[in-house]
Amino acid sequence: xxxxxxxxxxxxxxxxxxxxxxxxxxxxxxxxxxxxxxxxxxxxxxxxxxxxxxxxxxxxxxxxxxxxxxxxxxxxxxxxxxxxxxxxxxxxxxxxxxxxxxxxxxxxxxxxxxxxxxxxxxxxxxxxxxxxxxxxxxxxxxxxxxxxxxxxxxxxxxxxxxxxxxxxxxxxxxxxxxxxxxxxxxxxxxxxxxxxxxxxxxxxxxxxxxxxxxxxxxxxxxxxxxxxxxxxxxxxxxxxxxxxxxxxxxxxxxxxxxxxxxxxxxxxxxxxxxxxxxxxxxxxxxxxxxxxxxxxxxxxxxxxxxxxxxxxxxxxxxxxxxxxxxxxxxxxxxxxxxxxxxxxx
Amino acid sequence: xxxxxxxxxxxxxxxxxxxxxxxxxxxxxxxxxxxxxxxxxxxxxxxxxxxxxxxxxxxxxxxxxxxxxxxxxxxxxxxxxxxxxxxxxxxxxxxxxxxxxxxxxxxxxxxxxxxxxxxxxxxxxxxxxxxxxxxxxxxxxxxxxxxxxxxxxxxxxxxxxxxxxxxxxxxxxxxxxxxxxxxxxxxxxxxxxxxxxxxxxxxxxxxxxxxxxxxxxxxxxxxxxxxxxxxxxxxxxxxxxxxxxxxxxxxxxxxxxxxxxxxxxxxxxxxxxxxxxxxxxxxxxxxxxxxxxxxxxxxxxxxxxxxxxxxxxxxxxxxxxxxxxxxxxxxxxxxxxxxxxxxxx
Numbered sequence: 012x013x014x015x016x017x018x019x020x021x022x023x024x025x026x027x028x029x030x031x032x033x034x035x036x037x038x039x040x041x042x043x044x045x046x047x048x049x050x051x052x053x054x055x056x057x058x059x060x061x062x063x064x065x066x067x068x069x070x071x072x073x074x075x076x077x078x079x080x081x082x083x084x085x086x087x088x089x090x091x092x093x094x095x096x097x098x099x100x101x102x103x104x105x106x107x108x109x110x111x112x113x114x115x116x117x118x119x120x121x122x123x124x125x126x127x128x129x130x131x132x133x134x135x136x137x138x139x140x141x142x143x144x145x146x147x148x149x150x151x152x153x154x155x156x157x158x159x160x161x162x163x164x165x166x167x168x169x170x171x172x173x174x175x176x177x178x179x180x181x182x183x184x185x186x187x188x189x190x191x192x193x194x195x196x197x198x199x200x201x202x203x204x205x206x207x208x209x210x211x212x213x214x215x216x217x218x219x220x221x222x223x224x225x226x227x228x229x230x231x232x233x234x235x236x237x238x239x240x241x242x243x244x245x246x247x248x249x250x251x252x253x254x255x256x257x258x259x260x261x262x263x264x265x266x267x268x269x270x271x272x273x274x275x276x277x278x279x280x281x282x283x284x285x286x287x288x289x290x291x292x293x294x295x296x297x298x299x300x301x302x303x304x305x306x307x308x309x310x311x312x313x314x315x316x317x318x319x320x321x322x323x324x325x326x327x328x329x330x331x332x333x334x335x336x337x338x339x340x341x342x343x344x345x346x347x348x349x350x351x352x353x354x355x356x
Numbered sequence: 357x358x359x360x361x362x363x364x365x366x367x368x369x370x371x372x373x374x375x376x377x378x379x380x381x382x383x384x385x386x387x388x389x390x391x392x393x394x395x396x397x398x399x400x401x402x403x404x405x406x407x408x409x410x411x412x413x414x415x416x417x418x419x420x421x422x423x424x425x426x427x428x429x430x431x432x433x434x435x436x437x438x439x440x441x442x443x444x445x446x447x448x449x450x451x452x453x454x455x456x457x458x459x460x461x462x463x464x465x466x467x468x469x470x471x472x473x474x475x476x477x478x479x480x481x482x483x484x485x486x487x488x489x490x491x492x493x494x495x496x497x498x499x500x501x502x503x504x505x506x507x508x509x510x511x512x513x514x515x516x517x518x519x520x521x522x523x524x525x526x527x528x529x530x531x532x533x534x535x536x537x538x539x540x541x542x543x544x545x546x547x548x549x550x551x552x553x554x555x556x557x558x559x560x561x562x563x564x565x566x567x568x569x570x571x572x573x574x575x576x577x578x579x580x581x582x583x584x585x586x587x588x589x590x591x592x593x594x595x596x597x598x599x600x601x602x603x604x605x606x607x608x609x610x611x612x613x614x615x616x617x618x619x620x621x622x623x624x625x626x627x628x629x630x631x632x633x634x635x636x637x638x639x640x641x642x643x644x645x646x647x648x649x650x651x652x653x654x655x656x657x658x659x660x661x662x663x664x665x666x667x668x669x670x671x672x673x674x675x676x677x678x679x680x681x682x683x684x685x686x687x688x689x690x691x692x693x694x695x696x697x698x699x700x701x
Contacts (some may be wrong), residue, residue, distance in 0.1 A: 044548075045396055045548075047546045062629070063546070064545075064630050065544070065546040065631060066544065067544045067547065067548070068544050097449065099448060099449040099450040099453075100448055100450050101445060101447065101448060102448060102449045103444060103445055103446060103449070104442065104444040104447045104448070104449055104452045104466075105444040105445050105466075105468070107449045107452075121449075121450075123450070133427065157700075168524060168525075171524075172521065172524055176521075179513060179516075179517055180513075184533070186527070199410070199411065199412045200409075201392045201408070201410040201411050202412065203390075203412070206527055284412060285409050285410070286409070302636040317551070333580075352587040
């Protein structure tokens with residue numbers, strides 16, 4: 012991906028070596044594979060992937076591949092290294108201590124935010140892959156909505172399995188464990204899909220395909236039976252609170268602004284909106300840009316992120332509507348599945 | 357699980373506080389759930405889980421649950437803490453630095469090996485869960501072998517999907533991404549299951565169910581068509597090299613001994629056995645006991661581990677036979693599926 016751009020950064024910051032250790036999403040980003048175990052060493056002029064013999068070496072421009080030898084520590088140790096960069100978000104304390112021994116004269120700096128920013132603005136190839144992942148996800152939902160019947164789908168797991176089969180049949184993997192939450196279960200945003208019988212009431216889905224290492228993320232609420240007037244109103248309010256921030260997506264706008272717009276639309280129900288409005292999506296299902304107050308991030312070209320307000324009434328039900336979007340001058344919804352409240356039988 | 361035993365260790369080692377941070381397999385171990393995000397703080401007399409509001413709180417004896425507040429850092433900071441223990445294998449450098457700020461007067465010690473040892477010897481409940489996971493895995497294999505036909509199963513993914521559906525229909529999840537490798541693909545031990553058409557030759561499977569957070573791990577080689585005499589001989593040799601160490605399992609024997617026995621049986625083919633003989637299995641698919649020379653671990657009561665020799669001929673094919681075993685005075689194979697070389701049509 013943006014290896015050269017990252018290498019320029021290393022040069023201008025006098026970083027001798029970047030040492031990335033599995034598991035690190037940046038290794039997936041640069042190699043476009045998910046290794047069993049790997050080290051990725053990047054300098055201003057080279058990139059070497061040390062791979063487990065159990066994996067098939069990837070072919071990536073600018074990255075050479077060596078199988079990891081037992082004595083790799085001895086081979087890589089280098090007292091001449093003065094400035095070494097790591098990803099402090101994933102580097103374990105144990106490995107950090109090992110690095111200090113291998114590079115005893117090196118200052119250790121963090122490149123996690125640099126890498127996160129780099130990855131947040133997607134390249135054309137990445138946009139293509141995420142678009143494809145979103146398209147598979149949307150198609151899976153449409154297929155479910157078309158074929159649903161309470162005779163065929165008896166449990167949460169049946170629904171999850173249908174979606175997952177569809178995704179796998181379209182050359183993709185799951186971006187994360189599929190959430191299917193029926194009735195009261197939907198009041199827990201991260202409900203663990205179970206063998207619980209489908210019940211009349213809201214049926215909450217949150218799932219995504221991962222196509223060639225790139226994720227998509229989508230949530231839809233369905234209804235088994237006929238919603239009450241209040242339920243229908245809650246859904247329509249939530250839908251409006253999801254569309255409102257999407258309409259306001261614009262370059263250099265802070266993500267916190269979008270969050271405020273959505274909560275304002277929810278009015279008194281904002282108290283039941285207990286999570287963030289969204290997050291970036293890429294090789295990780297949650298990556299930069301972050302929507303939090305502290306992150307202070309703003310919308311930039313080729314950011315790909317979710318907008319996903321939800322309201323949760325403890326012990327009753329919860330609903331969440333989520334799309335994955337691309338910002339390319341304006342907001343483009345990539346998860347195009349219908350957001351009408353479908354009434355299932 | 358062994359919370360009280362761990363708390364006694366804390367008391368006798370004057371550890372004021374153990375601070376475990378998501379993602380950490382020890383959190384799964386103690387809480388018996390997979391949280392979205394969590395902190396688990398354990399002292400000699402208490403255990404408090406700080407959980408994301410998105411998750412359903414677990415009910416576990418000895419652990420109280422609090423939802424994580426935004427100002428948790430301020431709430432938890434404590435200059436009186438003198439000795440704090442962490443899991444250095446998973447604690448990120450970023451979080452380690454945060455802990456140093458929260459507990460400025462604390463010495464930071466590592467409890468990863470203590471926890472790994474504790475977890476390696478399974479409790480009766482854990483043995484029950486892993487036995488169940490192994491049974492589902494074996495049944496899935498038997499079902500595949502019974503129903504296999506080249507008309508129905510056209511690609512690696514079709515085979516993986518059949519196994520996964522079976523596992524999910526039996527109230528379990530996948531322990532790890534299913535490996536199905538046909539023909540030349542089997543020469544890569546961690547081949548990524550693809551939409552590749554099934555070809556005559558070896559069909560290598562490596563998969564497992566995860567039942568109530570506990571994993572199983574099993575590999576079997578099948579053959580599409582009729583194996584040559586040499587292929588049949590390679591398989592029988594490998595089978596013998598898998599059974600030989602199992603027969604020698606005994607209390608206090610070093611795992612490296614088992615490794616030697618298997619390699620000796622393989623003779624000149626030991627050069628093609630490019631990975632470890634096995635690993636412990638529990639809430640993690642790879643956990644203690646470790647089989648490596650450096651780990652110096654010995655077989656102890658209620659260890660659960662795999663025995664999985666494999667031989668891989670680059671560009672040709674690979675075969676691996678793997679069982680999950682319990683040591684309860686003698687070796688008990690938990691993955692009971694047939695190891696006959698089945699010839700599929």
